[in-house]
């Protein structure tokens with residue numbers, strides 16, 4: 050398949066490029082400098098000239114707190130940008146997969162959120178991502194929306210991604226005990242993104258590693274166990290104590306109603322994925 054991967058310098062994009070290349074795809078991986086997804090004309094031009102067969106949109110404005118002070122930048126990418134890609138994909142008949150977020154839910158459900166639950170995004174980033182989902186569907190009814198959450202991977206800069214290195218260096222870490230989610234290894238998500246492009250069903254999917262989810266503290270404890278780090282480095286903290294500008298759901302565990310019914314294997318358990326990640330695989 051000739052596959053476009055947007056936001057090519059990002060964590061999930063890099064995993065997706067690597068995976069698609071490994072299965073023999075012709076990968077066109079474009080960074081923000083190569084293709085700004087907020088620039089509609091540039092997007093349409095690129096699609097008409099390259100005639101991609103599938104598009105995996107990994108580009109996003111992912112600064113959740115910064116979105117509160119710069120909503121227009123956030124919406125330009127996470128809403129308008131997604132619409133531009135959806136439209137341009139429809140224009141050339143390409144499959145279109147775009148990543149959304151567990152943050153579309155408000156966190157009041159401490160169980161698993163499925164596609165039967167009504168989104169109720171709280172912060173600017175979350176609202177823009179949901180708007181992106183809706184615009185994608187309107188611009189191109191074949192759009193495939195993939196909600197995921199708590200993603201970590203090689204080259205990532207978020208808490209889940211850098212935790213192992215910090216623990217190995219003996220650095221103390223604030224471990225939030227009252228936020229729960231379903232961790233997702235970028236490499237596993239990448240494989241599923243491509244499988245969904247192949248499946249070509251216009252749906253909203255929830256994609257995470259399997260298991261019952263955990264808290265950030267639980268994730269950090271598992272990381273300590275896997276690399277033999279001192280659990281004493283973990284300093285319990287409440288989410289509120291971090292005083293972050295953007296609201297975040299206190300629980301955003303995702304489960305999918307469709308994946309298995311469509312013949313897709315559940316992604317492996319998050320603990321097994323974390324073990325591979327921490328051992329550099």
Ligand SMILES: NC(=O)c1ccc[n+]([C@@H]2O[C@H](COP(=O)([O-])OP(=O)(O)OC[C@H]3O[C@@H](n4cnc5c(N)ncnc54)[C@H](OP(=O)(O)O)[C@@H]3O)[C@@H](O)[C@H]2O)c1
Nearest residue numbers: 056058059060061081085086108109111148150197198200
């Ligand atoms: N990380 C998580 O825990 C998580 C959870 C749920 C959902 N998601 C979603 O998963 C997807 C991938 O996230 P990620 O963690 O891989 O993010 P990331 O590492 O921050 O990568 C996002 C990439 O998008 C690029 N980008 C920003 N604006 C762009 C534009 N206008 N045009 C083209 N590219 C642009 C960025 O480039 P620059 O660096 O040059 O700005 C960056 O390389 C996103 O849709 C995100 O919302 C992530």
